[in-house]
Amino acid sequence: MKQRRFTLVLLVANLALLVAIAWALGAPIVPQWLAADPAPDPKAPAQPTPSPRLSQALLAETWAHPLFAPARQPDPSLPGEQVPALAGLTLSGVVLSTDAKLAYLRDGNEPAHKVELGATLGSGWTLSHLTATTATFTRNAQTYTLSLPLPRLPAPPKASVITPSRTPSL
Incomplete structure (x- = not known):
């Protein structure tokens, strides 16, 4: 008698579970849509976002503390790269x-100073041409070009940083 009652309880529980599943699957799911954005006027021209104006002090600070240098210090100038015509100036x-x-x-270890295109240095050299990596100076029909130094990357490590696991392959 007990076993029959237990079987009946299990049968009712299974039927209730099947009805709940059928109801959940059969109930319609109504999506909740967001309100539509107003359509942009196709005749109105898109205005570009203006770039922020940075002060000259902030621009100078960027060169004084390079982002990718490990110590956030400018690269030291190499001996023997001194420019005799421009008395040791380096383009930073x-x-x-x-x-x-x-x-x-940059003049040695002094802080970098800015020179605008067309400006003349105290030594008489005039900044006549700029590219992304060079600055060309002229004086008395002489020209001299300073280039940005290309720092060398450190040597790769002798040992591999990632060691392979010692699990046998099948």
């Missing part, structure tokens, strides 16, 4: 934008 940065055309020059 170039800014080419619609508003400014600047070269950042």
Whole structure:
């Protein structure tokens, strides 16, 4: 008698579960749509987002603390690369934008100073041409080009950083 009652309880529980599943699957799912955005006017021209204006002090600070240098210090100038015509000046940065055309020059360990295109240095050299990596100076029909130094990457490690696992392959 007990076993029959237990079987009956299991049968009722299974039927209730089947009815609940059938109801869940059969109930319609109504999506909740978001309100439609107003259509943009196709005749109105899209206005470009203006780039932010940075002060000259912020631009100079960028060159004083390079982002990808490990110590956030500018690359040291190599001995023997001194420019005899420009008395040890090195090109540490170039800014080419619609508003400014600047070269950042460094004299030894002094902070970098900016020179605008067409400006004349105290030694008489005039910045006559700028590219993304060079600055060309002229004086008395002489020209001299300073280039950005290309720092060398550190040597790769002798040992592999990732060691293979010692599990046997099948």
